[in-house]
Amino acid sequence: MSPTINIAGQLLLLALIIGAGALFAVRTARLYRIMMAGAPTTRRGDEGTRLRRFATMVLGQSKMFEKPAIGVAHFLIFWGFLLLTVSVVQIMLEGLLGGFSLPAIGRARWFIAANDIIAALVIVSLLYAAYRRLRVRPWHLTTQLDAWIILGAIGAHLTALLLAEGFAAAAFGNEGYHWSLAGAALGGPLAALGPTGARIGYVAFWWVHVLLILGLVTYIPLSKHFHIITSPLNVYFRSTRPKGELPKIENIEEAEHFGVGQVQQFTWKDILDGYACTECGRCTAACPATLTGKPLDPKKIIVDTRLATYAQAGVRMLGRRETRAITPETPLIGGLIGDDELWSCTTCMACIEACPVAIEHVPKIVDMRRNLVLEETRFPPELTKVFNSLERNSNPFGLRARTRADWAKGLGLTILGERPDEPVDVLYWVGCYGSFDERNVRVAxxxxxxxxxxxxxxxILGVEEGCTGDPARRAGNEYLYQVLAQGNVETLQGYGVKKIVTACPHCMNTIKNEYPQFGGDFEVVHHSQFIADLLKSGRLKLDGGLDKRAITFHDPCYLGRYNDVYDAPREVVNGLGAEVTEMRRSRNKALCCGGGGARALMEERIGKKMSHNRLDDVLETGCGTLAAGCPFCITMFEDAIGSTGNAERVQVEDLAELVAARLPKESAGAAAAD
Amino acid sequence: MRILVCVKQVPDPNTVVYQIDPGTKRLVRDGVTNVLDPGAEVALEAALQLAERDGESTVTVVAMGPEDAEDAIRRALAMGAHDGALITDDALAGSDALGTAKALAAAIGQIGFDIIFCATESTDGYSGMVPGMVAELLGIPHLSFIRSLEVRDGVLTGQRVIALGYQTVQCPLPLLVAIASGSHEARYPALKGIMAAKRKKVEEYTLADLDLDPDDAGEAGARERVLELLPVEERQAGVIVEDNGDGAARIAELLRQRGVL
Incomplete structure (x- = not known):
């Protein structure tokens, strides 16, 4: 017996399928159009990388497994969904044609058994997901009605499928309809309802199953569950540029607008990011600003982007509380997203690293900062002095440019401009902190x-060196950044510089990953990489004798997450005869010190200090030495250690300082008195 | 309203260690970053805010200085001033406060105005006399130390900073206000402003344009003479007494040595 009973049932099903398909198509088309109206960004090329990522992140669900329990559950739901799609085709055709089997598999026992097992596993996974939302309740996971509709509808339609099979077995015998595991298990008990009752149960649950599927199809574009379509695409279209490279505003002097003040000014990929977000909150849980009570929550930025996009598209999301207040006129910044949220970001990229679906939060935040700085001139007052000083002195501290090389007085270092005919193998890029900041001069x-x-x-370049522009760029002042970058690229090219070593990961990132936008291609290494190589090749020998457990290492964001350098600093510590005692959050999970994104140059007025929060991780290790590799980190930690009165317990030392203190006597002597 | 703002280019007070030529007693300007006087930025900010509230006013900045003082005017234009005037003439070098005021007053007289904004004093010279002199030469009232103001029906109501607090004053236009330092947070120019400033008009005036004699201004006209320049006495480093149980006694001894006790 066909569940659609007769031609009327078949036509009804056909109408419902067409209706649901049409609703889905209309809604998705609107969202697609508004997305494609976004600003251009090139996300082609590097297909190999894209497919590899797709394989690991989508098919392998690699990021999901960082939280194992929900990772397994999601893996089962994801693959279950893909496999059950075949069964959905079978069921729809069966109903439409009044009895039909997909060739070879439609009636195959293994196929049906597999379906039943998968359906049961998915139901268990969904129950775990519900349990997690009700009982485990991770603080970063916000639950809207939307989530319950999705979990409920998926769970219910699979339950209905198993019940329909059970009733069919009760009505027609498990072989009479078609054999199924559910039928074998449920057919006996359900037969107690009698043949008519079982038939009614079969038809009813078959329709419940089909209607829930069709309902889900129409619902998906109105829900965060749209991610089943958008997240895989999002992973595929993730940038293949260096992670640390922000997009450049081309022809900035002629641009009509700067950065993003309205959602339509985002690139289509930014808008896709919004569609792809499932609100899992892993970014929230990783964000150093969120963790210290700042108004920034990276998830909210993405959700707000989506809300604004939906408002523009005239599509209303369902099952949500906040949609009601939002109109197409609601301003993105100042309406949905507060200024303080944007200024709280340290651009540490922990959010991007945590995201299972490759959402790119940081460039969006910088884009909105660009709007605030270049168009609205709305930014924390401390930045006015920073910008003015960068413009006038090429350092953020208000110190005279011509005193930039004073730190090197008496060291007898080669200054490129003074000895143009004596080429050097390596340029040491000192950076503003190394040049001017007393603490970091010691590192230099x-x-x-x-x-x-x-x-x-x-x-060194001496007074010809200037700020790379990193703080200006991350604070949104792209124009000032471009002026500074242009100047430095010309200086470096003028001296034919090929290889650069620097103790500042921010300088490193900008010169290495962002100066190519200005035609500057240089080989740039962090001093930890340089020193690690010297130790490996034996050119540098150190005295050992350090307490093996005395040192912990704080991964600078711009070295680790931005440039994937995790091992070199640890090799340097090994070279000192010690091993890094890891903090509970280290390497790509390391918590930011609070200094990036020009935050070191702004007041931290809201919430707990991010540096204090990270210092807690440091103190937990019990190590007396905190090895660092970034002047921003050193500055933040010196402040945190001082202001929390922990100078007795821990000292922050740059890797170079630790190494310099272990130089054997004779080579230390040869290396000119300090 | 026609709003005029007197501005000045000065060596960047946030970075520069002043060097003075002992011969001329003037600032050494070589290798020094010159900027729009932060005090003038505050006066301009007050003027721009008034113009923005009013919606129909134009803001013109007037500066006297060497040719490159145009940079300071451009910065003011980038902040939002509509146009600028630069009084520049070799014969103006070495002007004293009165000479400067004469040149400014002459240019302002030609441009026309309803209200003039000045900083209370410049950040390099610090004479604080020019606003009063300009007002006197133009025959208009001068309201000093103004921290906030409003103009309604041709009458300005403003608050003056005085020793005890604030004084609310009123005066019909035309007039000159000297804005109290720190009373406004000067804006940072938006990029559109920076780009637009490149196309805004800056009128140049010479002594001849202003019908002034070289005797009125410049070195020749200066009656005020700087006789001597002395550095500020450096603050003596303090003494840190670490308490090892005898801290009080040692502090008392130090005070005794200095004749305090």
Missing amino acids: RALSRVLRAAGINFG
Whole structure:
């Protein structure tokens, strides 16, 4: 017996399928159109990388497994969904044609058994997901009605399928209809309802199953469950550019608008990011600003982007509380997203690293900062001095440019401009902190001694060096950044510089990953990489004798997450005869010190200090030495250690300082008195 | 309203260690970053806010200085001023406060105005006399130390900073206000402003344009002479007494040595 009974039932089903398909198509088309009206961004090329990522992140669900329990549950739901799609085709055709079997598999026992097992596993996974929302309740997971509709509808339609099979077995015998595991299990007990009752049960639950599927199809574009379509695409279209490279505003002097003030000014990929978000909150849980009570929540930024997009598209999301207040006129910044949210970001990229569906939060935040700075001139007042000083002195501190090389006085370092006919092998890029900040001048002097001890032929730019522009760019002042970048690229090219070593991961990132936008291609390494190589090749020898467990290492965001350098700093610590005692959040999970994204140059007025929060991780290790590899981190930690009165317990030392202190006596002597 | 703002280019007070030529007693300007006087930025900010509230006003900045003082005017234009005037003439070098005021007053007289904004004093010279002199030469009232103001029906109501607090004053236009330092947070120019500033008009005036004699201004006209320049006495480093149980006694001894006790 066909569940659609007769031609009327078949036509009804056909009408419902067409109706649901049409609703889905209309809604999705609107969302697609508004997405494609976004600004252009090139996401083609590197197909190999894209497919590899697709394989690991989508098919392998790699990021999901970082939380194992829900990872397994989601894996089962994901693959269950894909496999059960075949069964949905079978069922729809069966209903439409009044009895039909897909060739070869439609009636195959293994196929039906597999379906039943998968359906049961998915139901169990859904129950776990519901349990997690009700009982485990991770703080970063916000639950809207939407989530219950999705979990409920998926769970119910699979339950209905199993029940329909059970009733069919009761009505027609398990072989009479078609054999199924559910039929074998449920057919006996359900037969107690009598043949008519079983038939009614079969038809009813078959229709419940089909109607829920069709309902879900129409519902998906109005829900975060749209992610089943958008997330895989989002992973595929993720940028293949260096992670640390922000998009450049081309022809900035002629641009009509700067950055993003309205959602339509985002790129289509930014809008796709919004569609792809499932609100799992892993970004929230990783965000150093969220963790210290700042108004920023990276998830909210993405959800707001989506809400604004939906409002523009005239599509209303269902099952949500916040949609009611939002109109197409609601401003993105100041309406949906507050200024303080944007200024709380340290651009540490923990959110991007945590996201299972490759959402790119940081460039959006910087884009909105660009709007605030370049168009609205609305930003924390401290930045006015920073911008003015960068413009006038090429450092953010308000110190005279011509004193930039004063730190090197008496060291006898080669300054490129002073000895143009003596080429150097390596340029040491000192950076503003190393040049001007008393604490970091000590690092610069230590690194100079180390390079000298290893017999490296290196030089510095002296007063010709200028800020790379990183703080300006991350604070949204793209124009000022471009002026600074242009100047530095010309200087570096003027001296034919090929290889650069620096103790500042921010300088490193900008010169390495962002100066190519200005035609500057340089080989840039962090001093930890340089020193690790010197140790490996034996050019640098150190005295051992350190307490093996005395050192922990804080991964700088711009070194680790931005440039994937995790091992070199640890090799340097090994070279000191010690091993890094890891903090509970380290490597790509390391918590930001609070200094990136020009935050070190702004007041931290809201919430707990991010540096104090990270210092808690440091103190937990019990290590007396905190090894660092970034002047921003050192500055933040010095402040945190001082203001929390922990100077007795822990000291922050740059890797170069630790190495310089372990130089054997004779080479230390040869390396010019400091 | 026609709003005029007197501005000045000065060596960046946030970075520069002043160097003075002992011969001329003037600032050494070589290798020094010159900027729009932060005090003038505050006056301009007050003027721009008034113009924005009013909606129909134009803001013109007037500066006297060497040719490159146009940079300071451009910065003011980037912040939002509508046009600028630069009084520049080799014969103006070495002007004293009165000479400067004469040149400014002459240019302002030609441009026309309803209200003039000045900083209370410049951040390099600090004479604080020019606003009063300009007002006197133009024959208009001068309201000093203004921290906030409103103009309605041709009458300005404003608050003056005084020792005890604030004084609310009123005066019909035309007039000159000197804005109290720190009373407004000067805006940072938007990029559109920076781009637009490149196309805005800056009129140049010479002494001849202003019908002034070289005797009125410049070195020749300066009656005020700087005789001597002395550095500020450096603050003496303090003494830190660490308490090892005898802290009080040692502090008392130090105070005794200095004749305090």
